[in-house]
Amino acid sequence: MRDLFLFISVFLASTVEAVEALTIVLAVGTTRGWRSTWYGVAAATAALAAFVIVLGPALTVIPINALRLVVGGLLLTFGLQWLRKAILRASGYIPLHDEATIFTKATSAASRVTHSGHKGIIDDWYSFTIAFKGVLLEGLEIAFIVVTFGANQGSIPLAVTGAVVAILVVVAAGLAIHKPLANVPENTLKFVVGIMLTSFGIFWGTEGAGVHWPGSDAALLGVVALMTISAIAQVAWLSRRHARLEARAA
Amino acid sequence: MKYILGFFKFWYHFIVGDDWRIAAGVVLGLCLVALLAHTHATIWWVLPLLVVTMLSLSLWLTTRRH
Numbered sequence: 001m002r003d004l005f006l007f008i009s010v011f012l013a014s015t016v017e018a019v020e021a022l023t024i025v026l027a028v029g030t031t032r033g034w035r036s037t038w039y040g041v042a043a044a045t046a047a048l049a050a051f052v053i054v055l056g057p058a059l060t061v062i063p064i065n066a067l068r069l070v071v072g073g074l075l076l077t078f079g080l081q082w083l084r085k086a087i088l089r090a091s092g093y094i095p096l097h098d099e100a101t102i103f104t105k106a107t108s109a110a111s112r113v114t115h116s117g118h119k120g121i122i123d124d125w126y127s128f129t130i131a132f133k134g135v136l137l138e139g140l141e142i143a144f145i146v147v148t149f150g151a152n153q154g155s156i157p158l159a160v161t162g163a164v165v166a167i168l169v170v171v172a173a174g175l176a177i178h179k180p181l182a183n184v185p186e187n188t189l190k191f192v193v194g195i196m197l198t199s200f201g202i203f204w205g206t207e208g209a210g211v212h213w214p215g216s217d218a219a220l221l222g223v224v225a226l227m228t229i230s231a232i233a234q235v236a237w238l239s240r241r242h243a244r245l246e247a248r249a250a
Numbered sequence: 251m252k253y254i255l256g257f258f259k260f261w262y263h264f265i266v267g268d269d270w271r272i273a274a275g276v277v278l279g280l281c282l283v284a285l286l287a288h289t290h291a292t293i294w295w296v297l298p299l300l301v302v303t304m305l306s307l308s309l310w311l312t313t314r315r316h
Contacts, residue, residue, distance in 0.1 A: 077276050080272045081272070084267075085268075088309070093312070201276075202297050205283070210284065212294070213294050230302045231305075234306060234309055238309060
């Protein structure tokens with residue numbers, strides 16, 4: 001069951017980040033040309049692969065309880081960030097993530113910059129840098145999740161597979177429609193990923209501290225249920241509060 | 251110096267994010283659970299409860315300013 005949850009979590013998290021990276025790459029590529037953009041994507045992908053190849057096996061050397069405590073803590077911090085933002089978005093306190101708007105802004109910024117000159121094999125350093133940064137920064141979250149989940153569960157290949165499948169699906173969809181995937185329910189996915197990361201963080205953090213869960217692995221289901229109910233309740237509470245504030249301001 | 255500061259700022263933002271209190275709460279919560287684990291009491295419920303409380307508190311403090 002843990003393996004299935006691991007695969008789903010990595011797949012969903014990677015889908016969200018890949019959609020965001022794709023928007024940046026498409027904006028730069030369609031505006032300024034694809035050659036340098038692809039070089040930027042390739043360089044960032046190589047850097048991320050190196051991160052996973054070096055850090056993944058290195059983490060598996062750490063004793064399992066210490067690893068679970070540290071990784072549990074990191075996943076909790078990371079997951080709570082995602083969940084907190086998703087709850088604030090769902091309740092109307094911060095705007096929803098909109099790929100179409102981001103694409104328009106990035107396209108407009110890319111078209112305003114003059115050609116930055118040919119140096120070496122790179123035709124256009126602007127395209128290279130923006131694509132590199134976009135893929136590296138969004139991809140770093142994927143790499144982090146792959147390494148922590150994979151090392152903890154002893155299944156780095158499974159975590160990598162989840163990420164690669166998600167990236168391939170997103171890239172194939174992006175290439176097919178040649179515009180950002182604005183219809184992907186990104187905010188809902190972030191909500192689900194936030195719940196999964198937080199639940200795994202709680203589960204592994206507690207195990208790493210030396211505490212046994214009643215029902216062993218099945219307890220993970222209970223933690224996921226608790227976090228889901230709590231997050232939905234918080235959205236309902238904050239939405240009501242936000243609506244009251246809006247009504248008072250009107 | 252600028253690059254070193256930028257490096258640390260990036261990782262701070264990457265891991266800690268917008269609300270440092272959550273990160274601090276996670277560290278304190280895990281330390282508490284690790285300490286309580288030595289008492290052999292039934293404490294598996296401590297971290298889930300702390301996390302839900304922490305998240306609610308962080309959301310309340312953030313939205314209070316609106």
